[in-house]
Amino acid sequence: MGISELFLPGNKLLNKGSMAILAHLILAHKSPRLLARLVRAISYKDADIYIHVDKKTLIDPFKKYLSGTDNIFFIKKRTRVNWGGYSMVKATLNSMDEIISQHKEYDHINLLSESDYPLKPAEEVHGFLDHYTGKSFMEMRLSDSDWWQEAQQKVQRYHWVDLSFRGKYFLERMVNTVTPKRSLPSDLLLTGRSQWMTLATTHIRFILEYSRKNPRVVRFFRQTWGPDEFFFQTILYNSAYRNDLINNNLRYIDWSEGKASPKTLLTTDFEALEGSGKLYARKFNPDVDDTILDLIDHRLLTNSRNP
Numbered sequence: 001m002g003i004s005e006l007f008l009p010g011n012k013l014l015n016k017g018s019m020a021i022l023a024h025l026i027l028a029h030k031s032p033r034l035l036a037r038l039v040r041a042i043s044y045k046d047a048d049i050y051i052h053v054d055k056k057t058l059i060d061p062f063k064k065y066l067s068g069t070d071n072i073f074f075i076k077k078r079t080r081v082n083w084g085g086y087s088m089v090k091a092t093l094n095s096m097d098e099i100i101s102q103h104k105e106y107d108h109i110n111l112l113s114e115s116d117y118p119l120k121p122a123e124e125v126h127g128f129l130d131h132y133t134g135k136s137f138m139e140m141r142l143s144d145s146d147w148w149q150e151a152q153q154k155v156q157r158y159h160w161v162d163l164s165f166r167g168k169y170f171l172e173r174m175v176n177t178v179t180p181k182r183s184l185p186s187d188l189l190l191t192g193r194s195q196w197m198t199l200a201t202t203h204i205r206f207i208l209e210y211s212r213k214n215p216r217v218v219r220f221f222r223q224t225w226g227p228d229e230f231f232f233q234t235i236l237y238n239s240a241y242r243n244d245l246i247n248n249n250l251r252y253i254d255w256s257e258g259k260a261s262p263k264t265l266l267t268t269d270f271e272a273l274e275g276s277g278k279l280y281a282r283k284f285n286p287d288v289d290d291t292i293l294d295l296i297d298h299r300l301l302t303n304s305r306n307p
């Protein structure tokens with residue numbers, strides 16, 4: 001579903017008298033050059049950009065590439081992120097908490113990785129989101145989906161991804177052999193798929209407060225595989241905000257290769273990207289194909305004149 005199908009009937013795509021105020025949160029870990037290019041593409045007068053650099057990575061090269069850039073803030077409370085671990089959720093929560101603590105009136109916080117890139121000019125993105133104040137965009141699969149069935153192994157078994165001690169994997173296997181299957185606490189219904197989303201600030205405040213008040217739920221997610229795929233969606237879906245959630249994360253992601261990570265997008269994917277109607281796409285790797293980003297700049301973002 002593209003943004004033209006989501007858009008409220010009777011409204012023009014851009015309303016230049018009113019623009020959503022965004023905080024982009026970018027999770028970075030290896031490519032300062034690609035990050036700098038993404039920052040240039042999404043920069044806008046009504047946007048601040050916050051960057052969390054994995055604590056395992058030196059931050060100075062990222063700061064060097066972005067020196068002199070306006071409205072850029074580096075997250076101070078950095079986390080060592082392990083792929084598939086709760087540490088990814090922790091990094092996101094800490095970063096969101098730091099953004100909220102700035103007491104700025106953001107309408108949405110938009111979660112990106114350094115390997116994402118916009119498919120629409122910044123002005124168009126802001127104009128679109130202005131019509132969805134109080135709404136969050138996220139991918140949510142339920143029990144009738146293949147993803148949900150596969151996710152059961154992630155939540156029903158213990159996974160100690162962020163722990164490191166001798167004999168960890170042996171002990172993990174033993175515990176999973178002798179203990180019953182785990183089930184979500186508080187009768188939560190599991191949903192999710194992609195961790196990349198655009199959340200209303202109201203919903204983020206709720207998630208942060210919920211996390212503080214429900215340590216049992218947090219402990220459960222700490223021992224799952226890939227909780228970044230379903231932590232945020234599950235909490236919001238089981239809240240009073242369910243009707244404010246839109247099951248579309250506004251991103252083009254190609255899972256056709258059937259791997260744990262999505263396909264790296266190439267020049268040959270341009271037509272699919274152009275016709276997707278999405279705001280963003282992932283993932284890109286300029287070391288594999290730099291031309292696709294040039295095409296997006298010249299043919300999709302040409303009309304973007306960031307004030």
